Amino acid sequence: MKTGYWLATLLMAVSVGAAWAEPSSKVAWTPEQLAALKRGDAAKGKAIAETCAACHANGGQFPYLDGQLAPYLYKQLQDYKDGSRDNPVMTGLVAGLSAEDMAHVAAHYSQQALPPAPKTEPASEAAEVLVEMGDSRRILPPCAACHEASGKGQKIDVPAIAGQNAAYLEQTLLDYKSGARHNDLYGRMHSITQQLNEDEIRQLARYYAGLRR
Ligand code: HEC
Ligand code: HEC
Incomplete structure (x- = not known):
């Protein structure tokens, strides 16, 4: 996966956006x-x-x-x-x-084991494409580039989302989109969710809730 390319494009989009001049979190990984x-x-x-x-x-x-x-x-x-x-x-x-x-x-x-994935409705194929490929027509990197194909997250602070409860996933994605949740460094999740419609968000929540870890 061309993670480097996507990250560069995304950071560019974010810096052009400029609406996020305030630091979104006071935590710095020193x-x-x-x-x-x-x-x-x-x-x-x-x-x-x-x-x-x-x-x-x-x-x-x-x-x-x-x-x-x-x-x-x-x-x-x-x-x-x-x-x-x-x-x-x-x-x-x-x-x-x-x-x-x-x-x-x-x-x-x-240090605890991940809990077993809850039972969920199957997600659309379109959601799977967004996870694995993103969408180059919108500046939308694949979710897997950061959250990993397994949804287990990665260092330093990209969260595990596989098997997370669907209602929480949907709500928190909507909150990033509306700006109600604004603590993501560089506004990465804000930029991404701004380009997703509510149906895509619901399907992505289902996809990750149903992903076996
Ligand atoms: C450029 C890397 C990157 C990409 C691409 C990315 N994420 Fe994220 N995501 C993050 C980071 C970093 C956080 C944690 C932000 C914070 O501190 O609030 C996060 C947080 C989240 C959360 C919140 C998890 C929780 O427990 O509250 C969800 C849900 C999520 N991402 C879903 C997605 C989906 C769905 C996609 C694809 C459409 C995606 N992410 C693409 C980096 C990324
Ligand atoms: C009364 C219920 C309640 C209790 C008790 C509670 N939490 Fe929470 N917690 C929540 C809710 C609701 C959310 C989601 C809030 C949101 O959307 O920001 C949450 C979110 C979180 C998150 C963010 C998770 C993520 O994936 O982003 C962390 C971390 C957390 N809680 C840690 C704790 C810790 C540690 C304690 C004990 C000291 C605790 N919570 C006690 C209700 C609770």
Whole structure:
């Protein structure tokens, strides 16, 4: 896959867009930041995660956290805390977490096995094409270039989305599109979802929810 080409095109499109002059997240992957993340202690994180299980015990309307990449989890928690990502429930919950706590809980979840994929309706073939090939007529890179063909995500902070619950996937993609979710570095997911219509978003959510990991 010509990831380099797509990334260059996308970054160009984003910088021409210029509407995203404000930094979208205060998390920067400096060596110090990555070292702090490495000090995350999964045992301490497990104790914290007990307070999260009521909602995140993998299923229903909530995103799964088990098996997610630690830097992605850590970034989202920081983003909720400083308001870069808005959600009244999560903002309230992270208020009491220190940066160390976030590294601990991220370490815990990243070491869990991914939960089994839920049963979902099959997605359209058009969704599969978008995932694997993108669409060069719109500046739309294939999702797989970043999220990997298996949907397991990749370093540093591209999240695993395979088997994620469809309702959450659809809502969060709509939120990137409308700008309600605006914590993606360089506005990558915003630029991408702006070019997708709601039906494509629904189909892509189904595709990833049904993807076996
Ligand atoms: C009362 C229910 C509830 C509890 C308890 C809860 N969460 Fe959440 N969490 C949510 C909801 C709802 C979302 C999706 C919010 C959104 O769309 O931004 C979410 C999203 C997240 C995300 C972003 C996931 C992603 O894929 O982007 C992370 C990380 C997270 N929660 C971590 C935690 C941690 C850690 C705890 C425990 C300290 C916790 N949550 C407790 C409801 C909850
Ligand atoms: C240029 C790389 C890139 C491409 C291409 C890409 N993504 Fe993403 N995606 C990301 C990054 C990075 C994030 C995390 C952004 C953040 O911190 O909010 C993300 C986040 C997401 C999320 C949020 C996951 C969660 O747990 O909240 C979904 C869903 C998603 N992408 C779906 C897609 C789909 C569907 C496509 C194809 C149409 C796609 N992505 C293409 C890089 C990419």
